[in-house]
Amino acid sequence: MSFSPREARAIIRKAVGRVPEGEEIRHLNIMPMMDMMTILLVAFIFQASVSASALTASSVTLPRSMTEEPLPEEASTLIITPTALVLEGEEIVAVRNGSVDAGEKEGGARGYKITKLTRILASLRALENQNAVAKGREPAKIPELLIIADRTTPFRLLFDVIYSAKEKEAGYKRFRLIVQKHEPITAAK
Amino acid sequence: MAVKRREALIEQEEIEGGELNLIPYLDIVTNLMLFLLASISAGILLGQLNTMLPDKAPAGASANEPKPDTNPDEIPLKMVVSVTKEQIILWSVSQREGTLQSPRLVLPRIGLDGNRCDGGYMCESGWCDPGKAVCGPNPEGEQRRLPVFDYRELNRVLKEIATKYYTPSKKRPLDTYQAVLMADDSTPYETLISVMGAMRCPMPEIGEASERCYLPSNDEILTKAENPVDDFNRLYDTTRVDYDPEKHALFNDILFSRGFE
Numbered sequence: 194m195s196f197s198p199r200e201a202r203a204i205i206r207k208a209v210g211r212v213p214e215g216e217e218i219r220h221l222n223i224m225p226m227m228d229m230m231t232i233l234l235v236a237f238i239f240q241a242s243v244s245a246s247a248l249t250a251s252s253v254t255l256p257r258s259m260t261e262e263p264l265p266e267e268a269s270t271l272i273i274t275p276t277a278l279v280l281e282g283e284e285i286v287a288v289r290n291g292s293v294d295a296g297e298k299e300g301g302a303r304g305y306k307i308t309k310l311t312r313i314l315a316s317l318r319a320l321e322n323q324n325a326v327a328k329g330r331e332p333a334k335i336p337e338l339l340i341i342a343d344r345t346t347p348f349r350l351l352f353d354v355i356y357s358a359k360e361k362e363a364g365y366k367r368f369r370l371i372v373q374k375h376e377p378i379t380a381a382k
Numbered sequence: 383m384a385v386k387r388r389e390a391l392i393e394q395e396e397i398e399g400g401e402l403n404l405i406p407y408l409d410i411v412t413n414l415m416l417f418l419l420a421s422i423s424a425g426i427l428l429g430q431l432n433t434m435l436p437d438k439a440p441a442g443a444s445a446n447e448p449k450p451d452t453n454p455d456e457i458p459l460k461m462v463v464s465v466t467k468e469q470i471i472l473w474s475v476s477q478r479e480g481t482l483q484s485p486r487l488v489l490p491r492i493g494l495d496g497n498r499c500d501g502g503y504m505c506e507s508g509w510c511d512p513g514k515a516v517c518g519p520n521p522e523g524e525q526r527r528l529p530v531f532d533y534r535e536l537n538r539v540l541k542e543i544a545t546k547y548y549t550p551s552k553k554r555p556l557d558t559y560q561a562v563l564m565a566d567d568s569t570p571y572e573t574l575i576s577v578m579g580a581m582r583c584p585m586p587e588i589g590e591a592s593e594r595c596y597l598p599s600n601d602e603i604l605t606k607a608e609n610p611v612d613d614f615n616r617l618y619d620t621t622r623v624d625y626d627p628e629k630h631a632l633f634n635d636i637l638f639s640r641g642f643e
Contacts, residue, residue: 208385223404230411237418273571291568342571344508345526348465349567351574352640372575 268369269317273342273354278310280317285310291347298353305356314338314363338365458558459547461633463536465565465577470531472539475562479543487539493517493530500588503576506530515589528570533580534588537632541584545627554625559598561633564640582634584627597631 196204272279278286278293286297286309295302297309322332338358342351358365460475464482472487473480480486491506493499497517499510505517506527548554561581565574579585583595599617604610610619618630 205384209388223408227404227408227411230408230415234411234414234418237415344570344572345528346571347567348565348569348571348574348638349640351571352567352638355638370575370578 268337268339269314269321270339270341271314271354271358273340273346273350275343275345278307278354280310280313285313288350291345292350293353305353306360307353307357310354310357311360311363314358314365318363318365335366336364337367337369339369339371341371458555458560459543461540461543461561462639463561463563463577463581465531465563465569465573467529467566467568470536470577472536486543487536489531489535491529492532495519498588503572504530504533528572530573531577533576534585536577537580537585540581540632541627544625544632548625549627551624553623554598554620554630556598556600556620557635559631559633560635560637562637562639565638567640578636581632581636583631584629595631596629597634 269281273288275288275291277284277288286293286307293307295304297307298304299306299308318336321336325332340351340354355368357363358368457476459478461479462473462475462482464471464473468491470487470489471482471485472489473482473485493504493506495505495507495517497505499505499515499517502508502510504510506529507517507520508525508528509518509520509522510516511518544554548558563574563577563581565577586592594616596611596616596618598620599612600620601617604612604617604619605621607619610622612618
């Protein structure tokens with residue numbers, strides 16, 4: 194089969210004409226999608242880093258309970274990890290072998306009050322009251338503190354923490370212990 | 383030949399034009415997004431238990447002695463649950479339901495491998511086999527074994543006590559819902575939570591789903607409301623509703639204590 198130069202040019206033009214059609218597909222506008230993805234990614238990474246610092250990675254294993262009470266909307270959170278007491282994401286006092294160093298407590302090893310914790314909780318509560326007033330609300334009549342603790346936390350440490358928070362300076366009166374909801378297991382039939 | 387040349391030219395233009403290939407970037411971002419979405423909360427359902435420490439009585443005070451003319455049913459039992467390393471002891475300060483020397487109930491440790499369970503909280507290993515509903519070695523790796531007691535028996539006896547004193551057709555005063563939880567310093571948090579769970583509300587039988595119990599309240603809004611029961615928040619007005627141990631809390635007002643001074 195042979196073509197004249199004119200026919201050959203026509204075939205080439207036709208073939209070349211097909212190429213730009215593909216360019217439309219190559220230039221699909223994916224910028225909005227990329228923007229959205231990048232913003233979401235940054236938000237998720239930020240969120241993950243905040244919760245990671247709050248819980249100091251996965252060091253806290255919550256105990257399970259059948260309790261059905263929902264969580265309150267607003268309250269300060271204190272986390273007792275096996276290595277530290279963490280308040281609102283910041284490490285306050287170190288924990289070693291399930292207890293706080295005697296030097297951190299008023300009265301030494303036999304004392305209950307963790308001085309630094311009481312002081313920081315007092316300032317946190319003052320801040321909470323200020324925020325409430327700024328929002329045109331009354332400060333909480335019965336200030337509450339959420340406590341998240343590792344399942345192995347000894348009673349003595351929990352007691353010391355609640356005692357410190359209940360001291361007059363800090364003034365927390367109600368404590369909510371956060372647990373993981375237990376779903377009952379039934380034997381397979 | 384000319385078509386090939388033209389295509390090569392376009393490709394060359396693309397390379398020289400500096401257009402980035404964003405496909406790998408999009409792949410990474412999409413994978414990260416999926417991973418982060420899946421890892422958020424990891425489906426953990428949270429609940430909460432309320433508690434507080436008892437206030438210190440002023441020197442010379444005689445621990446809230448009731449007035450002589452008080453109705454015996456309205457005198458708080460002052461139930462105490464003492465958790466030691468090896469057992470749970472149930473007794474009362476009022477001496478109406480056992481004393482420390484002669485307790486109402488003593489529960490030794492249980493939760494050994496092979497015992498029946500309906501959740502990890504009933505096993506020392508923290509693992510309840512979902513197929514057989516028995517305790518066993520933890521397949522997720524051996525964790526520290528924590529003491530476990532027969533919480534259902536504790537719950538059953540507390541329910542029996544509440545039924546004995548506050549039924550039938552009786553209004554149960556708010557201060558009678560108080561009980562003291564006294565524990566050894568080394569008692570782990572998980573054991574405390576399980577004991578508190580057994581003290582607060584009637585527990586379902588093994589394998590049955592739990593239902594949120596109604597808590598007593600003297601909330602001003604509820605006491606003035608036409609309906610003395612708030613089904614949404616699961617609260618009831620103790621002054622207008624007869625006590626029902628099947629639906630209502632047992633001893634939900636729990637005070638922590640390390641002993642007597």
